[in-house]
Amino acid sequence: MTVASNTKLILTGAALLVAVVGCSVAVTRAMANIENPPEDDGGQPTSAKIVRSIRNTMNDTRYVMGPPIQAYIIPSVDVHQNEDTTDRDKRVAYVSGFTGSSATIVIEEGAAAFWTDSRYFMQAKNQLDNETWIIMKSGQPATKSIQEWLVEKLPQNSRVGIDPFLMKAKEFQQLSAYLESHGHNLIALPTNLVDVVWKNRPELKLKELEPIGDQFSGKRVPQKLAEVRKAMKALTADIMIVTALEDIAWLLNLRGSDFEYAPLFFAYVIIAENDTYLYLLKQDRATTNKIDNHFQTEHIDIIINEYNNTVAGINTVIRNTKGMVLLSSASEAIQTIVPSERRLEAESPIMKMRIIKNDVEAQKMREAHKRDGASIIKYLYWLETEIDDQNITEIKGADKLKSYKSQHEYYRRLSFQTISAVGAHAAMAHYIPTNDSDRQITRTELYLIESGTQYKDGTTDMTRTVHFGTPSDTEKDAFTRVLKGFISVATAVFPRGAPFSFFDAMARRALWDVGLDYDHATGHGVGAFLKVHEYPPLISSKNMPPGMCKNMFTTNEPGYYENGKFGIRLGNVLQVVDAPHSSEHFSGKGAYKFDDITMVPIQKKMINVDLLSESEIQWLNEYHAGVRNNVSPLLSDNSNILEWLERETQPISKQNEECTETTTEQPETTTDQ
Template sequence: MAITSKTDEISKLLTVNGCDLSKIQIEELICGLAAAPKPFKQQELLPLFFKNTSKIPNVLDGILESYLSELNYIETVELNTAEKKNRLNKLSLYLTHQGLSGFIIPRGDEHLNEYIPAHAERLKWLTGFTGSAGIAIVLEKSAALFVDGRYTIQAENEVPNSLYQKIDTSSQSHFSWLENNLCHGNVIGIDPKLHSIREFKKLTNICIRKGAELKTLNINPIDHLWHNQPPPPISAVVVHETQYAGETANKKLLQIGNSIKNIGAHASILTAPDSIAWLLNIRGNDVPNCPLTLCFAIIDEDGKIKLFIDSRKLSTDCIEYLNNISQLHEPEFLESSLCGYGKDGKIILVDEAITPQWFETVLKNAGGKIIYGDDPCLLPKSIKNSVELHGSRAAHLRDGAAVTRFLSWINVANKKNMIDELKAAEKLSQYRSKNDLYKGPSFDIISSTGSNAAIVHYRANKISNRLLQDGNLYLVDSGGQYLDGTTDVTRTIAIGKPTEEMRDRFTRVLKGHIALAKVRFPYGTSGYQLDVLARQNLWEIGLDYNHGTGHGVGSYLNVHEGPQRIGKFSANCVLEPGMIISNEPGYYKEGSFGIRIENLVAVIRCPKSISDGKDILTFETLTLVPIDKTLINKQVLTNIEIGWINAYHARVRDELGRILEDDKNTLRWLQNATEPL
């Protein structure tokens, strides 16, 4: 995105009206703001340009906000097969000139985050793959893209077979493929800021076994080739008030400092933006759908913390808040600070799973000592306090009303099968945006029908867009970010009359959902031990789904949060009271239909009267949205399962009914949708 005459005009207008920044600073700030996700909030934008917010003139009302909404960093070249081939060829030529035999391109940023800014979409730029997880390896005579089961169909649709071998990681990992394809003497390049310490060790061992060299690069080849690459994003940092967070930042800092001390370390490096956001009670808008500000931190055992953040993101009020709880530094001082810890012989706690290799290299070169362990914020962040749980319940109530209004609208508006995936997604967004405390979606809506619904993380576009037609299923997976909580809900509904196969598969998925929703389990149980409950009814007829059953969810933070999860693979994390996790079994018939039923649940303790005095846990269902009864085969349900559905629907009707009283049409639909089986 070039600086335009309009940018110059805005710069002059700001300067004339008392902006404290130079012309170059204004232009750089505008470019950074334009690289952040939209929409922009004027009340957050202008304080970045004016130190004294009381002197912001009314003449600027809406002007900057309107201008930024017009700016965008978008592809000016159509990313067709020819252009993908051109980019791959350019990369191969560059690697040859650099004396490299290959290069590894992960889908990630310097924080190893699932949610990344446009600046870090290197894998997408090279291959055209738009999924949220994947990695490519480019060698001299071959190239491969590795994705998990959520994205196998999507990768087939987006990435040409003529350029890349596409591999499901459940059948072969990128480590295994690399070892099979490496030759003695090969030199493989990586960007050490984009690979974890743990992954770097695995790659190093592979290269040693094969007589190859793993070379860390100072310049990422993609950054060298990507001429219109967006700059790092700039968005305003805002304070997340204690009325929503439930605890002050100072209290959390002391808690985390003590945990670091108990481990035997002097300090810990924090690279995960959601950990820092939770710890300091701050939020931002640097990445899509998650209220994060991209920054790094080092917290000492006494709870004192150094925050490395672009100061252009901070208003005067925010600087005052952060100065009271932290030491503020620009990001360029991170390396020298790490070296200082190393030279002083400090013991640093590092999470090798989520910390880039660059950090270990800097620390060890400076003489630092490292002990490995989990990010000290990971577990405390996942265990919601009473205020956060109360907020989540309130957010789910408002969110459930929005989704219910949407489902009622679909029932009426699609009588002639004229609603398509994009229009439906837009309508759902409109309903949700009217809610109190709503800040935006928690992820891009998955609005899918027919064969598109068999693509687990499908995103509708103008080319793939389909009408919701009779005889098909419609799967909609969506969520909202609210100041008091984060939501994620999936419903699958029949458009017209469903087939018996659809009803059978839906009912099996529902039985698994119910089994998980009502389970009781002793303290110390992990999600891995519960996963079979959700899959057993599909396994009975040789079917399964290729994704996890449950992921953790943040509190006005990431919709995917660890360490808690429910899935096939073993995890060390036990389920703790206060954790929020999804319950989302599914079934996908490629080329035909997809089914998923998702509610969020909170881990709670059973009453002592039920648990015989033992520490027994269960789930409290938070999501309040009707389940499509036309897809349920009542004949294969047990009385207990029927009772669960009827009780759930009675609760949905009672709780949503109170806030839908003014919407007679939706209320009428809700009452019918929640009638007992």
């Protein structure tokens, strides 16, 4: 559906011209010959100094194209709405010192406020200067939203500025309407004020693109384009502007290295009735022999242009056509280029195709997780056997795990920065060790490891919590309740399109039974050699279409955290598959279930078996048998690791718990060995 704009903009439509500022397409700032930025008082650029410099630009008509603004909003995303950005786009980190992936800053004349979600409350407290920042805990009942805070703080008839490339059009319009109803205006600024004051801003490191053949993609580009155009026609759209980088990479069967963890590259794509246009940052990357051969093999003609010509290209296509233009989660800056009467806002048909993997993608994902499991098992074995003889710290551990993973030819990079957390550090859900915080892994505290990998055939994400000594009863009870929720999701049988909130409640029930909970979502979608965070699915209390569908891949990662003490989380990747013998379920519509594709043992010493039901014990034993059978062939060159894996995956039972613990130290030799 279309959304009419009631926003008072300084620049609209074709007046939004574009230039490249590093990796960012930015509004050309009709001010290309601007003089030097505001002077600061010299010295190291502390957070307080940077905020002061930004306030100076808020009053400088060279940058705001009109009267001064009274507040400035700084999102943590880039121009393609990515949360995990390049260093050049880490504006929130530069201004505040906060290194998490999700936050929003608002600077007004008398205060600077910082919003982030529950994953980062402790991190924000530790990293922010409390004399400069007011920490706003998003999602908490007492916390005001950004718009509420602005209305409370600002004098009447205030102007609130933002870079329109850094906010989705729908969000921009909603915020604008709210502010206008309270006597204020949201202004799409022609200049990003952080970029004005950011000295020594990092340069981009652009590398070659990598083709993905149909033995990995399962579908060639012409077929994908035909399916997209068919979906466009069903929506009555003649043109589609593709802004999501994961959609572009998937559509063209290409991957990049412009980002540290996601295999993406900076580009826009315009799909017209007969032509496909690629606007690529450093366009000569698409004219190498390797990429030329890829396009020839795929039997497609792509019209390639430079990234900074995107807006001119959109304007040209619009002038030469008359139909509707499909926009999906585009930024306010991109959306306003398209005349309002020609805008068609709807979910991206590419997104729907991408999140439901084809059979080849699904099989490759399973293979990648087997190899990943073998690497993690090597790491856990190494930790257990070397922990007393080496000073193994959180950072050294993460580096060792990476070294195991990187030995495979399909390894490309990690899919996120490894969470390697000892004791109280694990109570911070997204803790990343630094040289200052790095602690030794010992036998006296819990250790949480969350690691993901980008292989050419799939993306992984796995979490385990282990103890190399003797866990306390409190830790075991909490771990077991997390495990019960983990098993509840893993064993679910459900109708097609089941709402995501259904699985979220299942994961939390055993914790809720004793008044415990966790503050993050239970799971997220995982791409096929794409982003490790893919939405939908998103297993949380909120629902979004289309619900859980066959060949979606989602994480299952419930947890529990005690601030200052310990944190527990388990995480597997699940594939949605047909449930067996279910043709009559749900009035003949059939049913789905999950297959666990992560192949890593769950530490048995952390389990209070008395809290598990017989069916939960059966699931655990069957899961461990699957891990052993799938991963053992990949570890056949090391008998010590195989013995360790055999021990760690031996069955447990309530009836003979003590005996099980004793006998598994020396597993019996069977005809299978």
